[in-house]
Each structure stands twice: as structure tokens, then as C-alpha cells.
Amino acid sequence: MRFEIASDCLTVFLDGEIDHHSAQGLRTQIENLLSNRQLQTLILDFADVEFMDSSGVGMIIGRYKTMAARGGILLARGLSPAMNKLFHMAGLHRIISITPKCIRRNHE
Amino acid sequence: MNNKMEVRFPAIPENEAFSRMIISAFIMPSNPTLSLISEVRTAISEAVTNAIVHAYGESGAGEIVIRAALVDQRLTIEVEDHGCGIEDIELAMRPFFTTQPEKERTGMGFSLMQSFMDGVHVRSKAGEGTVIAMNKMLCSSCDDIL
Numbered sequence: 280m281r282f283e284i285a286s287d288c289l290t291v292f293l294d295g296e297i298d299h300h301s302a303q304g305l306r307t308q309i310e311n312l313l314s315n316r317q318l319q320t321l322i323l324d325f326a327d328v329e330f331m332d333s334s335g336v337g338m339i340i341g342r343y344k345t346m347a348a349r350g351g352i353l354l355a356r357g358l359s360p361a362m363n364k365l366f367h368m369a370g371l372h373r374i375i376s377i378t379p380k381c382i383r384r385n386h387e
Numbered sequence: 388m389n390n391k392m393e394v395r396f397p398a399i400p401e402n403e404a405f406s407r408m409i410i411s412a413f414i415m416p417s418n419p420t421l422s423l424i425s426e427v428r429t430a431i432s433e434a435v436t437n438a439i440v441h442a443y444g445e446s447g448a449g450e451i452v453i454r455a456a457l458v459d460q461r462l463t464i465e466v467e468d469h470g471c472g473i474e475d476i477e478l479a480m481r482p483f484f485t486t487q488p489e490k491e492r493t494g495m496g497f498s499l500m501q502s503f504m505d506g507v508h509v510r511s512k513a514g515e516g517t518v519i520a521m522n523k524m525l526c527s528s529c530d531d532i533l
Contacts, residue, residue, distance in 0.1 A: 299440060302491070330425070332429050368495070
């Protein structure tokens with residue numbers, strides 16, 4: 280997982296497979312980056328994510344709650360067709376802005 | 388090609404990825420589309436995660452058995468555990484129902500299995516364990532193209 284912090288925006292570049300096992304580590308890493316910083320925008324970049332299941336959805340909803348609690352926003356980008364379908368099934372598109380710009384690099 | 392397999396492994400989170408790898412390898416000879424592989428991988432990942440998280444309570448103890456068969460392009464998968472069992476299967480399968488919201492569980496596991504497979508049947512007995520049986524036709528013509 281790579282990340283960039285610019286102004287009040289944290290961008291996290293997720294990669295590989297997001298399941299129950301890996302989601303636990305991501306949750307901790309992202310929460311650590313957010314704590315003690317006045318960040319108002321969290322961008323989750325899924326361009327290099329090869330797989331995600333409902334545990335990944337839970338991790339995203341958790342970060343949405345973290346950002347909402349501080350009056351900030353969560354954006355998602357780089358969704359594959361499979362992940363886009365998962366986002367819709369979970370209703371995530373109703374609470375999270377998904378940037379239309381597709382910057383997927385390696386997959387599909 | 389008709390085929391079958393049985394794999395037994397410890398119920399540890401690292402084996403969620405392992406279960407996806409073995410099911411991918413198992414169905415590969417039938418030339419499934421990418422979206423079909425993705426759906427089967429998601430379904431088995433949800434079933435195995437349920438066993439690790441709920442049946443064995445993330446204790447790391449216990450085993451999971453995966454049985455799979457491929458007969459004339461029809462895939463059947465059973466994910467079996469010998470954990471705590473499910474007392475109310477109907478409630479457990481209700482969309483977005485979860486016993487662990489504080490752990491960021493979504494309650495979507497069974498819904499995703501049902502969406503991505505043709506059929507999902509659950510047998511469970513409290514204190515003895517659970518078997519999740521799923522099936523899906525792997526022919527590309529009946530695949531739901533994304």
C-alpha cells in the first residue's frame with residue numbers, strides 16, 4: 280500500500296487482494312495515517328486491486344464513517360467492472376463519490 | 388473434463404487467499420471467462436471467511452474442508468467446517484444481517500454467494516458445524532457478462 284499526502288488530502292493506492300485477512304492491516308494503516316492530521320479528503324485508489332470481497336466493502340464503510348465523523352469526504356477511483364458491481368450491490372455508490380476517470384493500469 | 392477434489396486446511400485468515408487460488412486452478416480447464424472466475428472466487432472467499440470468522444471465532448483452531456466437482460461444466464462446491472454452527476440460518480442469510488458490525492462485517496457474505504452462484508444451500512447444526520453447498524454452470528453462454 281502506497282500513499283500520498285497533499286494539503287488536507289490523503290490518497291491511498293491499494294493493491295493486490297483485499298479480503299478479511301488483508302483488510303485488517305489496511306484498516307490499521309489508514310487509521311494511523313488519519314489520526315493526528317487535519318485531513319478532510321480520503322481518496323482510495325483501486326487501480327491496482329485484483330480482488331475484493333465483502334470484507335473490503337466493510338473496510339471502505341469503516342473509513343467512510345471515520346471521514347464523516349470529522350466532516351470530511353471519501354472518494355473512490357480506479358474501479359474495475361467487478362468492483363463497480365460490488366460497490367453497487369453494497370450501496371456504496373450512494374454514500375461514496377466514485378470518480379469517473381478510470382486510471383486502471385494493469386488489469387482488465 | 389470432469390474432475391473432483393477435496394482439500395483440507397487450517398481455518399486461518401491466510402488460507403482465504405489459498406482457497407481462491409485452488410478453486411481458480413480447479414475450474415481453469417473449463418476455460419471460464421474472467422468475470423466467471425471472479426464470481427466463483429468471491430463466493431468461495433465469502434464462505435471460507437464465514438467459517439474462519441464465525442464458525443471458529445477467529446481462534447485459528449479448527450479445519451475447513453473444500454470439496455469441489457466439475458461435471459459437464461457444472462461446478463459444485465462444498466465448504467465444510469466443524470465450528471459452532473448457525474442457529475438461525477434464515478436470519479444469517481438475510482442481506483446485511485451481521486452479528487459483528489463493530490468488526491466492520493457487512494452481512495453481505497451469503498448475498499454475494501447467492502448473487503454469484505446459481506444455487507446456495509446451507510446445512511448447519513449448532514455445536515457441530517456447517518456445510519455451504521454451492522453450484523454454478525460454467526458455460527460461457529450462460530455467464531452474466533459484466
